[in-house]
Amino acid sequence: xxxxxxxxxxxxxxxxxxxxxxxxxxxxxxLDERGEFPRKLxxxxxxxxxxxxxxxxxxxxLGGGMFEFxxxxxxxxxxxxxxxxxxAATGLGTIPILLFGTEEQKRKYIPEVAAGRKLGxxxxxxxxxxxDSFAQETTAVRDGGCYVLNGTKQWITNGxxxxxxxxxxxxxxxxxxxxxSAFIVEKGTPGxxxxxKENKMGIRASxxxxxxxxNCRVPRENLLSREGMxxxxxxxxxxxxxxxxxxxxxGIAQGALDQALKFAKQRVQFGxxxxxxxxxxxxxxxxxxxxxxxxxxxxxxxxxxxSGAKEISKVSAMAKVFASDVAMRVTTDAVQVMxxxxxxxxxxxxxxxxxxxxxxxxxxxxxxxxxxxxSELIKERDEW
Amino acid sequence: MQIIACIxxxxxTAEVRIDRETNTLIREGVPSIINPxxxxxxxxxxxxxxxxxxxxxxxSMGPPQVETALREALSLGVDQAVLLCDRAFAGAxxxxxxxxxxxxxxxxxxxxLILCGKQAIDGDTAQVGxxxxxxxxxxxxxxxxxxxEVFPAExxxxxxxxxxxxxxxxxxxxxxxxxxxxxxxxxxxPRLPSYxxxxxxxxxxxxxxxVADLSADPEHIGIAGSPTRVSRIFVPEYDRQGQFxxxxxxxxxxxxxxxxxxxxxx
Numbered sequence: 044x045x046x047x048x049x050x051x052x053x054x055x056x057x058x059x060x061x062x063x064x065x066x067x068x069x070x071x072x073x074l075d076e077r078g079e080f081p082r083k084l085x086x087x088x089x090x091x092x093x094x095x096x097x098x099x100x101x102x103x104x105l106g107g108g109m110f111e112f113x114x115x116x117x118x119x120x121x122x123x124x125x126x127x128x129x130x131a132a133t134g135l136g137t138i139p140i141l142l143f144g145t146e147e148q149k150r151k152y153i154p155e156v157a158a159g160r161k162l163g164x165x166x167x168x169x170x171x172x173x174x175d176s177f178a179q180e181t182t183a184v185r186d187g188g189c190y191v192l193n194g195t196k197q198w199i200t201n202g203x204x205x206x207x208x209x210x211x212x213x214x215x216x217x218x219x220x221x222x223x224s225a226f227i228v229e230k231g232t233p234g235x236x237x238x239x240k241e242n243k244m245g246i247r248a249s250x251x252x253x254x255x256x257x258n259c260r261v262p263r264e265n266l267l268s269r270e271g272m273x274x275x276x277x278x279x280x281x282x283x284x285x286x287x288x289x290x291x292x293x294g295i296a297q298g299a300l301d302q303a304l305k306f307a308k309q310r311v312q313f314g315x316x317x318x319x320x321x322x323x324x325x326x327x328x329x330x331x332x333x334x335x336x337x338x339x340x341x342x343x344x345x346x347x348x349x350s351g352a353k354e355i356s357k358v359s360a361m362a363k364v365f366a367s368d369v370a371m372r373v374t375t376d377a378v379q380v381m382x383x384x385x386x387x388x389x390x391x392x393x394x395x396x397x398x399x400x401x402x403x404x405x406x407x408x409x410x411x412x413x414x415x416x417x418s419e420l421i422k423e424r425d426e427w
Numbered sequence: 428m429q430i431i432a433c434i435x436x437x438x439x440t441a442e443v444r445i446d447r448e449t450n451t452l453i454r455e456g457v458p459s460i461i462n463p464x465x466x467x468x469x470x471x472x473x474x475x476x477x478x479x480x481x482x483x484x485x486x487s488m489g490p491p492q493v494e495t496a497l498r499e500a501l502s503l504g505v506d507q508a509v510l511l512c513d514r515a516f517a518g519a520x521x522x523x524x525x526x527x528x529x530x531x532x533x534x535x536x537x538x539x540l541i542l543c544g545k546q547a548i549d550g551d552t553a554q555v556g557x558x559x560x561x562x563x564x565x566x567x568x569x570x571x572x573x574x575x576e577v578f579p580a581e582x583x584x585x586x587x588x589x590x591x592x593x594x595x596x597x598x599x600x601x602x603x604x605x606x607x608x609x610x611x612x613x614x615x616x617p618r619l620p621s622y623x624x625x626x627x628x629x630x631x632x633x634x635x636x637x638v639a640d641l642s643a644d645p646e647h648i649g650i651a652g653s654p655t656r657v658s659r660i661f662v663p664e665y666d667r668q669g670q671f672x673x674x675x676x677x678x679x680x681x682x683x684x685x686x687x688x689x690x691x692x693x
Contacts, residue, residue, distance in 0.1 A: 054625055061619055092622035105622060 044335055046342055055111050058091050059118035071123040074248035075394050080204050081126045081248050088130065089159020097134060102149055103157035108349035109283060113290035113341060120294025124398045125248030127294065131287050132200035136163025139209045139225060139280045143268040148227065152207050164205035166196040166254050167277050174411050177220035177274060181256060183212035188263050190226060192256035202252030203237040206230050211273045223273030227265040234259030245397035282359045283348055285406055289341035289362035292370035292402040296334040299377035299395045303327060306381045326380055330373045337366035357419035364412040367402035374399040428481035428579045429538045430472040433528055434465040436489055436496040437549040461496045464544025466617040467610045471574065472542050473504050474615060479579050482506040484535055488516055488527050494633055501628035502620035509535060513637035515649050523652030525558030530641040532563065539579050541607040545570055556609035566602035572613045579604060
């Protein structure tokens with residue numbers, strides 16, 4: 044399919060593809076097995092300039108948008124989405140600063156991210172605030188020139204590894220969601236520590252931890268936007284970033300399809316390669332069609348966001364929900380096409396199947412995404 | 428620091444197949460790459476530039492298609508690229524190649540350090556690097572696995588200290604600058620092309636010098652400058668083969684005796 048990439052976008056895709064194939068692929072199985080954070084790989088990536096693809100040139104980036112971000116996430120995910128998410132989660136932590144930061148905040152934090160010297164993270168989820176994301180228990184109380192944060196964030200991607208955290212906390216609990224505020228918290232701030240690293244089913248190269256705030260004093264100038272804007276900061280950020288999860292899912296699906304196709308051409312049963320059997324052919328045809336459809340939707344959503352469109356919640360949610368469901372189906376079928384071999388850790392598809400699952404869950408479960416899509420449909424004016 | 432890295436475009440030997448009829452390499456359809464060890468040389472140059480400032484220039488000798496290898500080097504962040512390209516350079520052995528590269532390096536101008544890969548994966552001679560140093564009358568250190576100390580900016584004691592890979596270990600050695608190093612794979616991990624350098628590399632000019640541009644003695648270049656003669660190319664035949672016997676010492680002894688008997692030797 045021709046997605047009419049510019050020469051610059053093709054170059055971004057090529058470099059990301061080389062990074063994935065030449066550097067990530069040889070490490071993927073070991074990183075997954077050991078649950079090891081790919082610090083060295085991210086340093087290699089930093090030197091390619093790709094850490095700044097979605098960051099404006101004035102802050103040291105390449106001046107692209109969510110579309111370029113998606114191209115990079117997709118290519119890395121095609122080989123190892125656990126590595127891709129370390130990159131993508133930094134984007135998620137950086138987007139709120141790009142969208143709502145003051146000039147000083149942007150100048151201070153964004154160029155370091157663009158250069159790949161610092162990683163970011165986004166912290167909304169808590170033990171009792173998952174899908175019910177504004178049942179927040181973490182508090183931020185104003186005290187002189189600081190806010191004092193107390194509480195625990197859960198399942199935070201890049202936890203412990205990131206340098207810059209965008210954290211949602213309640214500045215006025217009585218106001219509910221409208222009492223939430225967003226803060227930039229730097230690693231190393233006294234009173235800010237990390238809980239245990241989670242032992243996950245998939246994306247095991249990434250780090251997922253608790254963030255623990257114990258009388259953590261954050262300077263007032265680290266408040267993002269205004270008090271009470273935390274919900275808006277979080278929702279607008281997630282609207283922007285969701286196609287990134289979609290791109291991750293497309294990459295996983297494509298990677299699984301690549302493997303299944305290669306295997307089906309080589310594996311001989313009943314005297315012929317199994318790809319000669321219509322049962323296999325139809326499975327592969329469906330896998331390829333679904334993957335391409337997911338890609339078209341993700342690219343379309345990312346481009347809609349980059350066009351500056353105001354209403355992006357619906358397309359953003361659609362891209363995420365569709366692509367992640369495709370990734371789960373395609374990886375499951377890839378394991379099926381490859382049979383016993385697919386089930387073994389000698390081949391990468393069982394990992395891709397484990398990795399795919401999280402894309403249906405994080406950055407808003409697919410059930411919540413359908414709520415978002417439906418609520419937008421309900422709001423829309425009748426055309427007939 | 429003014430750094431020059433010498434690179435060679437080679438067939439990707441991982442992809443090379445052999446024509447069993449003629450016992451020659453099938454070069455068609457084999458991708459050309461930068462000699463992997465030369466990528467380590469380029470990377471070391473870029474790392475030194477990041478530490479000390481200056482420029483990294485890559486130089487190669489070869490046909491016009493070597494330009495793709497030079498553009499790849501530019502996309503890694505190298506400042507400029509020089510191609511020595513002339514029919515008169517063709518047929519060069521390592522001696523004529525090193526003479527020509529040395530002439531090109533002289534024309535580039537002042538330098539502090541020349542970096543080469545330890546050898547090319549197609550010829551495997553490991554001669555060109557040291558020979559360049561001899562033509563330029565500068566010290567050379569081969570098989571460098573790490574650069575330990577560099578003092579580039581003090582003319583009186585400009586020097587470099589390296590660890591060299593030697594059989595069974597490594598040795599530390601120093602040389603005054605300017606010098607030439609050949610590096611091994613362990614010295615670093617080469618970077619990938621960067622976006623910004625790749626964009627620049629697409630339009631950046633590559634300096635191309637022919638024989639008329641170099642003050643080179645025609646007797647020392649190309650076939651005329653190459654005393655090496657390839658008299659025959661062949662695949663070595665092994666008429667003796669090792670054989671391993673497994674099992675307990677007793678089984679092995681029995682198997683050995685049986686093999687000797689069946690060969691009529693016992």
